[in-house]
Amino acid sequence: MDKKSALDALAALGQETRLDVFRLLVSAGAGGVPAGEVAARLGAVQNTVSAHLKVLAQAGLVRPERDGRVVRYAADMTGFRDLLSYLIEDCCDGAPELCRPVIDAVTCQC
Template identity: 85%
Template sequence: MDKKLSLAALAALGQETRLDVFRLLVKAGQEGVPAGEIADRLGAVQNTVSTHLKVLTQAGLIRPERCGRVIRYVADMTGFRDLLAYLMEDCCNGAPELCRPVIEAVTCRC
């Protein structure tokens, strides 16, 4: 991940509703959540959520998957891992044992 994409991802997650959407999709796993249901679950206006979904998609944090006429959104864990890797790229100045607790905390045990 480059600096420009990491800034886009951080900016996307820096907005309350988008952070809520991302966390909702992370919880949903690979099953994802239909766009309309995301708005319902968050108690938000569908037009507004649509805009937030676009920002998160462009930032590489979520991806749409078409199932017939329904578009489901799924957290893009590769994009999220890339963001974390970029942030920790030069971590600990050569002392990886200092980063180990962070890496273990974000490692999925699914």
């Protein structure tokens, strides 16, 4: 991941509703959630949530998948992993073992 991509991802997550959407999709797992259901779960307007999903997708943090007439969104764990890797790539002044607790905390079997 390059600096611009990291900034895009951080900016996308820097808005309250988008952060809520991303966290919901992370907890939902690989199966994702239909866009309308995301809005319902968050008590938000569907058009607004669709706009937030688009920003998150452009930042590489979520991926849409068409299922007939429904679009399901899932967290893009590769994009998220790339962001985390970028943030800690030069960890601890050459002592990456100091970052091991952080790496272990965010590692999942996704």
